Amino acid sequence: MAEFLYRLGRWCARRAWTVLASWIVILGLSVTGYLAAGGTLSSQVTIPGTETAKVTDKLADRLPSVAGGNGTLVFHTSDGSAFTAAQRTAIAALLTTTGELDGVAATRDPFATQQQVDEQTAQVAEGRRQVEAGLEQLDAGQRQLNGARALGVQGLEEQQATLNEQRAELEPQRRQLERSQQVLTMSSKIRTVSEDGTAAVAPVVFTEAQMDVTPETKEGVVDHVRAGLPTGVEVEFSNEITQSVPEILGVGEIAGLVVAAITLLVMLGTAIAAALPIISALAGVGIGVTASLSLSGVVDMLSITPVLGVMLGLAVGIDYCLFILNRHRRQLLEGAGFHESIGLANGTSGNAVVFAGATVLVALLALNVTGVPFLGLMGTVGAICVAVAVLIAITLTPALLALIGPRVLNRRARKPSAAPTEPIGTGRAVLTVIAGLAVLVVVALPALSMRLGLPDGSSEAQDSTQYRAYQLIQEKFGAGVNGPLLVTAELPAPAVGDDLLAAQAEIGTVLLAQQNVTAVAPVGQSGDNTLLAFQVIPDDGPSSSSTEQLVRDLRSISPLPGDVALGVAGSASGNIDISAKLADALPGYLSVVVGLSMVIMVFVFRSILVPVTATLGFILSLFATFGGLTAIFQWGWLGEIFGVHDPNPVLSFLPTILIGILFGLAMDYQLFLVSGMREAYAHGAPARVAVRQGVHAGRTVVIAAAIIMISVFGGFIFSNSAIITSLGFGLSFGVLVDAFLVRMLLIPAVMHLLGDSAWWIPKWLDRVLPDVDVEGAALERRHSAATEGVEQAQQQVDGAPAQLAAGEDRRGA
Known part of the structure; x- marks a missing residue:
């Protein structure tokens, strides 16, 4: 693989404009595919086959009037006074025209509905009063009849028959009215107009199921209602009407890219070199996301799916390009030839990028084994974006490096400092392990009380209409009316x-x-x-x-x-079903991801304990991430900073998504740090010295890469979507904990304590394992030997005239 990537890198460097044009054409084709075949994204999280889904399907088949998608309009007066008669009439007329819009099946006038309920309640009460009065009269007549019969009066049979006939007529009426009263009493607390007359809720029923209601239909309802509001009346819309495709690149996301750019500029020292990873990542995101969205016309795709692709594409796209770019710069400073350096960087760091990307792909594609369709699709889209990022890194990056030329270095660039030759102290390693474990355990403690669910209107931004609708309903009609x-x-x-x-x-x-x-x-x-x-x-x-x-x-x-x-x-029912489905699928998913990745790491590191420690470190950082999510989003800690004004359960599918993504990214950093240790150990350095040399060689680029990922993911924390906010925090916090606490501190300390045993592997396994040479060490040795041979030959050629002249001088003497 290393040799192939070396040749590929040199080929791309020699044909830089061809490679660049090819990727531009691919981008154009992917955008065209999206415009031609892209469909509607859904904001509803559903899983087919759950109990909730079965009930919904049954209703759609046998009772379609209550099975269609729906939303709620919350009308309220601007000054907090009761609705006037003119306002009630205008709202009723507005709802009538709203019901005639395309995609809307029906609306209901809340004032007429409340009046009907009140009138019906009054009629039933009056009917019961009349029936009870009639029964009392019959009872009085029966008592008189009984008294007459006791006095021996004869001929009362006809009167008794009349009383019995009248009672037979009233008793069924009484039972029916009692049942009607019972039904009305059960529903008496359900109102469409608040008791103070200042707010009213009106349902909007769509012709399609909730997942199939198009954004155009929802926007049509919002625009029509807002345009027709009477003076003094305002309206808020529930989540079901206003929830649409979230913003992919907002202010927070751009701020994250700016931080990434500053990090690259500080590390690389030149603007043109710092721009290269960002350009590559943006190109990869454009291709991966638009290609994935072209599938939305034939599959049901959750609206957050492309956002996940953008997150991953930007983060790994920048990092993978940076790894190759940094290797190229280092080799140039060490005196390597320009095109030779590009090829070697692609064959060494590019080889590591391929294996790192493979671990992320394994973790993402394994989401398909959960049996949850929307999760599998999210994993597939993320995998597509990561695969594009890898391909761009090993093809477009060499081409761009060739076009940039020497400008990849600035004048102040200098050779890296010499690698350390002494290990860290064992006492320091022990303290690092103890302190690191203590911090991770403390941060993870809140995860013990983690609850899972889906966001509701209270999770939305406080200035959003859906949040105001939720709060108005809770205040005027009761919290349960929201769900x-x-x-x-x-x-x-x-x-x-x-x-x-x-x-x-x-x-x-x-x-x-x-x-x-x-x-x-x-x-x-x-x-x-x-x-x-x-x-x-x-x-x-x-x-x-x-x-x-x-x-x-x-x-x-x-x-x-x-x-x-x-x-x-209902929403709560769906939450329970989704959480249960994900909980059932989680053990199998985790075992597949960990098992396949362990195999990959055994191939890469030719060790048993290194993959084990890497996996245990990931589990620690994962639970610490869960603890952070619980403390902030469920408990409300630091809520003002992260915009959590109403704490809610943790997003139900977030733990599964985080396991897949964070495992892949954790193994990336494991690979780039520990492979340096492996290389130093293979070159003869003592095990504990090799640990320090590996950290020394990889820490700069890994720290920069981690900061970039944290910045990119962190930018999504300030999204206007509660789902994206929690996902952005989970990924950024997970990378922060895993990269800096686990990979940079805990793993090196554990590797130091393990010493030579860290690289132990059974001899039989060592014989059967192929040498994947992830760092391209063999490639470096071959090309270094070849370069030395060429240099010696050139020296001999350059020295030949002097030798001939010296020979002539000796003969002349």
């Missing part, structure tokens, strides 16, 4: 008329009796009257632990007496 559950009841036989009302009352009573339930309302039944649907309002919001427990309780009581099977859907 209602949809419960289905499958009846063994159809229920019609009084039986239907009786079934709704009976099942609703059971649902209302569960802990943490505020209200229950029937919302529809299937055409064959065998499937009933209920809206259940929890006491708390969708991400609360009590709502999650309510979902479990509702599922545990199924089936009800009479063989009535319950099903639960």
